[in-house]
Amino acid sequence: MLIKAEDLASIIHSGTAPVPKVLDVRWHLGMVNARKNYDDGHIPLSVFVDLDRDLSGRPAMVGARHPLPEPEVWAETLRSWGLDNDSHVVVYDESGGTVAARAWWMLRWAGLRSVRILDGGWQEWTRLHLPVAVGPGNPVWPGTFQFVGPSMPVVDADGVAGCSGDGKSLLDARVQGRYTGKEGAQIDRRLGHIPGAKNMPALDLVSDDWTLRPPEEIRSVLAARGVQSPEDAANTAAYCGSGVNASFLVFAMEYAGLPGASLYPGSFSEWGADLSRPVEAGA
Incomplete structure (x- = not known):
């Protein structure tokens, strides 16, 4: 589920098959121009991904900020990145994987199986002084991907209740x-949270060097929130503001041997926009 920066660099340099498609998903809340980050420097052969445009459907006037796109729209996006149904993919960000996990989850949701997150992301790549490309990137030959999901558990607002x-x-x-x-x-x-929810900040599962914490540490943190077994995980749903960091919780749980958690894609942006639904404040 993870790949080390030096291993990815070696694969790209050697051309050893299968060379994965690399997706650059650097983004943070309030970012105005994610494209500039990519143009200023990116992993060679990587494809720029705009989270607001590519990893989201069109948001309603009031509701989820990053709703899931329609399956065929998402499949067309994957084809534009050169993906086929048997493609190997690596995604990276500069947020400890908490943003790249949105792409990981959506790729898995669509039916792709070989999807990994670059451990440590852009910070680790540059710390090791690995090759960096600049500019708009290389042209991509369209792929043949067909949506075969949904292959990841999803829950809606009524289910979250x-x-x-x-x-x-x-x-x-x-x-x-x-x-x-x-x-x-x-x-x-x-403001506030969905009643009954326990706070599990995504960044609490990331180490100071932006790599993912070890599985045993993740399990310990989750156990304090009542998630101790695969059965517990299968009965767990995750949300955040708009379904981005919550995807990372699903990823981290699976990485730690606790697969099967559901994602609430609409998250609090959707829940809170419906004034008929209750909201709690405080710890």
Whole structure:
């Protein structure tokens, strides 16, 4: 599920088959020009991915900020990146994998099986002084990908309403201040969290060097939130503000041997926009 920077560099340099398609998913909330990051420097042969445009359907006037695209629209995007159904893919970001995981989840959702995240991301690549390309990137020959999903568990707002208690868990991947509604800018229509959710900040599973924490540490952190076994994981749903960092919780859980968690793609941006749904504030 992870690949080391030096291993990816070796594969790209040697051309050893299969050379993976590399997707650059560097993005953060409020970013104005993600393309400039890519043009200024990126992993050779990587394809620029715009999270707002490519990893999201068109948001409604009020509702989810990053809704899932329609399957055929998503399949066309994958074809434009040169992907086939048997492609091997590596995704990277500069956020410890917490953003790249959105691409990982969506690729898996569409039916791709060989998808890995670059451990340590862009920071690790540049720390090791590995080759960097600049400019708009190379032309891509269109692929033949066909959507064969959905292959990842998804839950909607109505399903989330029953995802706490009776052996079920609901995890909120946002930073604590946004979970409590006490700190940070008001990004969504309301402040706080979905009732019954436990705060599990995605970045708590990332080490200081931006690599993913070891599986045993991830399991320990999740156990404190009541997720201790694969059965617990299968009864867990994850959300965040718009379905990005929550994808990382799903990834980290699977990496740690706790697969099967569901993603709530609409997340709090969708939940909070519906004024008929309750919201809690505080810890």
